[in-house]
Amino acid sequence: MDTEKPSSSKKKKKTIEISSLADCEDVLHNILSRLPAKSFASAACVNKSWNCVCNSILSRPRIASACSFKASAPLVKHLGPRTPIILSVVHGVMGRDALTDEFREVKFQDHEDIGVNRGICTCGQQSGIVLTVGYLPGLKVDAIPLLRRKEVPVDDTYVDVYLAPPVPMIDQFVMDIQNYTTSVSGCASPVGIIMFGKEDMDQKPIIEKLDYAMSMNTVFVGDERSRFAYRSGDDLRNVCGNPAFISDAVALVFASDKEKPHGTGEIQFHLAMSEGVSAIGPRHKAVSVRANHAEGSTWLTAKREGHHVILDGEQILRHIDQLENRFPQVELYVGVTKRRKCSIGSEKSRLITTLAFHGIRGGDQEYLYVDGVGIKTGDYFQFYQPDHNAALAACRNASENIRNLKLNSSGKGFLGRRDVANSIDRKEVLGGFIFSCCGRGNSFFGGLNVDSFPFFENFPSAPLAGIFCGGEIGRGKLSMTGQESQEESPAERRYLHVYSTAYLVISYSAAPSE
Numbered sequence: 001m002d003t004e005k006p007s008s009s010k011k012k013k014k015t016i017e018i019s020s021l022a023d024c025e026d027v028l029h030n031i032l033s034r035l036p037a038k039s040f041a042s043a044a045c046v047n048k049s050w051n052c053v054c055n056s057i058l059s060r061p062r063i064a065s066a067c068s069f070k071a072s073a074p075l076v077k078h079l080g081p082r083t084p085i086i087l088s089v090v091h092g093v094m095g096r097d098a099l100t101d102e103f104r105e106v107k108f109q110d111h112e113d114i115g116v117n118r119g120i121c122t123c124g125q126q127s128g129i130v131l132t133v134g135y136l137p138g139l140k141v142d143a144i145p146l147l148r149r150k151e152v153p154v155d156d157t158y159v160d161v162y163l164a165p166p167v168p169m170i171d172q173f174v175m176d177i178q179n180y181t182t183s184v185s186g187c188a189s190p191v192g193i194i195m196f197g198k199e200d201m202d203q204k205p206i207i208e209k210l211d212y213a214m215s216m217n218t219v220f221v222g223d224e225r226s227r228f229a230y231r232s233g234d235d236l237r238n239v240c241g242n243p244a245f246i247s248d249a250v251a252l253v254f255a256s257d258k259e260k261p262h263g264t265g266e267i268q269f270h271l272a273m274s275e276g277v278s279a280i281g282p283r284h285k286a287v288s289v290r291a292n293h294a295e296g297s298t299w300l301t302a303k304r305e306g307h308h309v310i311l312d313g314e315q316i317l318r319h320i321d322q323l324e325n326r327f328p329q330v331e332l333y334v335g336v337t338k339r340r341k342c343s344i345g346s347e348k349s350r351l352i353t354t355l356a357f358h359g360i361r362g363g364d365q366e367y368l369y370v371d372g373v374g375i376k377t378g379d380y381f382q383f384y385q386p387d388h389n390a391a392l393a394a395c396r397n398a399s400e401n402i403r404n405l406k407l408n409s410s411g412k413g414f415l416g417r418r419d420v421a422n423s424i425d426r427k428e429v430l431g432g433f434i435f436s437c438c439g440r441g442n443s444f445f446g447g448l449n450v451d452s453f454p455f456f457e458n459f460p461s462a463p464l465a466g467i468f469c470g471g472e473i474g475r476g477k478l479s480m481t482g483q484e485s486q487e488e489s490p491a492e493r494r495y496l497h498v499y500s501t502a503y504l505v506i507s508y509s510a511a512p513s514e
Contacts, residue, residue: 025053033057058137059264061508063431065132065465067095067104079133082233084143086252088196089227091438093130094452094466103456105449107441107468132433132465138264139191140184140257143232146173146206146249147239169248170206174213174344177253185256189215192269192504194252194433195222195473196230201248202296202372203471204356207495211475212342212352219269221435221504224471224496265510267430270405271476272398272454276391276440276499277333277384281320284311285380286336291373298358298375299367305380313363320383327385331439332360333498334370336381355494357384386499388444398503399454405429405505406458427507429459434466436501441468444499451501459505474502 092107343349475495
């Protein structure tokens with residue numbers, strides 16, 4: 001019997017062969033992933049090994065994004081008829097230029113000059129479009145609108161019902177999202193929602209109900225005030241052109257797929273915020289409050305906290321303008337703490353506390369005039385102003401928050417090798433979205449690409465797209481580690497922001513079998 005032990009050279013040769021096989025599989029994966037569709041389909045039929053590699057490629061999510069500042073043909077016709085689509089007119093775009101590969105933040109001219117031409121934003125001599133297309137196995141996605149009946153016939157005339165708050169339709173909107181999510185995932189709360197609101201519709205009661213109804217694990221981002229068009233994968237939801245309805249908002253809903261194939265990993269949404277306002281002056285308590293639904297405004301008097309003298313609008317603003325930390329000639333907002341009962345449908349209501357921002361319109365010897373309605377006698381409020389120093393500090397905090405996700409990923413935005421031992425419990429960052437206030441940008445910071453820096457500093461190779469908004473929606477846990485953040489106050493919820501930037505980071509955790 002030959003009892004001679006294998007020589008060290010034989011062991012080394014065997015190790016090299018195994019390593020070479022793994023390297024060959026990585027090379028094959030790299031090559032096949034670059035093939036066009038027809039060639040890829042042919043490659044999948046070559047043998048079992050190639051078929052497994054092709055299936056692995058198809059099971060991995062993808063996000064692609066690019067900007068163009070040249071006029072181009074409509075893109076909708078190139079997408080499948082069941083692909084949900086949202087087009088939105090915005091104040092500016094962020095993205096990587098399709099021609100130069102340079103990342104740019106471009107703000108357009110005054111929003112009042114913006115027109116819609118074939119889904120492209122045109123602003124005087126400037127135009128641009130940012131397009132993001134995603135393939136997210138393991139999630140079901142659809143566009144769900146908030147509908148309002150346009151007119152009600154009364155004796156051969158028509159009365160627009162816009163002035164009446166469409167609360168029943170808001171409840172229906174929330175239940176439509178819950179029903180869709182439950183049907184595809186078995187859970188009433190989706191993974192995430194990207195939402196666009198109609199520019200002349202108050203979105204506060206809408207987001208309030210969504211916040212009330214959804215788990216805190218559900219991330220909301222979006223544009224509070226925009227002009228949009230959409231296409232749902234369900235034809236029954238497509239009411240564009242229907243004279244009986246108006247869409248006051250649309251939600252792109254991402255829900256877990258309960259029937260996802262075995263071996264499909266998990267996609268998660270993560271939120272980071274860069275707040276851009278600072279509080280000034282004392283708190284006030286609303287005394288006399290009048291809601292003007294026709295103008296979408298509120299008239300109020302107030303008294304300073306701890307004082308008994310009732311102040312009119314002129315007295316309140318004069319005191320604020322005299323404060324040392326008041327920046328001259330910048331916008332003012334009031335952040336109103338609201339404690340309200342909330343419910344969906346016929347369920348029992350419960351109290352929630354939120355911080356809602358209202359822009360200041362002015363003041364006289366009678367009232368302080370603010371944007372929006374929903375303020376009540378007894379509500380406390382504080383003044384806020386845009387603060388670029390606070391915004392810069394918040395950008396640094398957002399970058400650190402996003403870095404926490406980077407420490408749990410490959411560090412490059414994607415896993416370098418398809419190694420089971422290395423891929424378990426690690427996250428691949430698929431890409432990100434930015435929703436930034438139209439008041440920010442170069443003129444606010446005095447520098448280029450400041451809002452996109454927190455993402456690019458950590459994931460420079462991952463796709464990123466963004467827009468400048470008329471109002472930033474950002475709601476979710478502000479911790480990339482999954483732990484509760486000290487910035488979150490369970491007693492006071494905030495989901496509609498001013499002079500802020502919301503960062504949505506989408507990650508993918510590979511299944512152990514991959």
